[in-house]
Amino acid sequence: AQSVTQLDSHVSVSEGTPVLLRCNYSSSYSPSLFWYVQHPNKGLQLLLKYTSAATLVKGINGFEAEFKKSETSFHLTKPSAHMSDAAEYFCVVSVGTGGFKTIFGAGTRLFVKA
Amino acid sequence: EAQVTQNPRYLITVTGKKLTVTCSQNMNHEYMSWYRQDPGLGLRQIYYSMNVEVTDKGDVPEGYKVSRKEKRNFPLILESPSPNQTSLYFCASSTEARAQGTGELFFGEGSRLTVL
Numbered sequence: 025a026q027s028v029t030q031l032d033s034h035v036s037v038s039e040g041t042p043v044l045l046r047c048n049y050s051s052s053y054s055p056s057l058f059w060y061v062q063h064p065n066k067g068l069q070l071l072l073k074y075t076s077a078a079t080l081v082k083g084i085n086g087f088e089a090e091f092k093k094s095e096t097s098f099h100l101t102k103p104s105a106h107m108s109d110a111a112e113y114f115c116v117v118s119v120g121t122g123g124f125k126t127i128f129g130a131g132t133r134l135f136v137k138a
Numbered sequence: 139e140a141q142v143t144q145n146p147r148y149l150i151t152v153t154g155k156k157l158t159v160t161c162s163q164n165m166n167h168e169y170m171s172w173y174r175q176d177p178g179l180g181l182r183q184i185y186y187s188m189n190v191e192v193t194d195k196g197d198v199p200e201g202y203k204v205s206r207k208e209k210r211n212f213p214l215i216l217e218s219p220s221p222n223q224t225s226l227y228f229c230a231s232s233t234e235a236r237a238q239g240t241g242e243l244f245f246g247e248g249s250r251l252t253v254l
Contacts, residue, residue: 028180056240065247065248067142067247068243073242075240114181118240126243128180128182130179
């Protein structure tokens, strides 16, 4: 069975400090992993994705994530938070075999303080 | 501009009154899908379609219907809405890479539905 756990429902950081949003997954198959961001009253937008190439994945707006198979983790990081990063972030696992099972984490809301 | 368009964006209705939420994409994507978003639950898949005339149930299909008569459109139908279907709904589309699980999902801006 496949599952996704986002370990924090809320994360609060100060502007200019690092961001860490944690995600653990469970999958019987080799997964594809994604991070999406949702700004208020908007749809979701892809930040980055891992699809079995390089384990360190760079995305938009300075975000990156590292796929660690031994830890079944795919944590999202950014060296320096900006006010515009305040949003909800979703970790998503997609199972490739037969191909279309997509599971979303419950989301992590990021607050950025001035 | 590449986009997924949902209508209506906001709707308040009453129990039992049939409604349809439309979804249209202009990217010639084969894969389309509907999700509902509820606090603390993330997004849950309602139905998806791998291509025209091919639809399948997601994780929470009860109370919903879909059709895929044309590639660009994928309407969500609530035949007899109930208050537990009050939610934020998202339509998404993706390329054929979705079949391998690697395709990016492109989302509409959401439709907020309230059933009284």
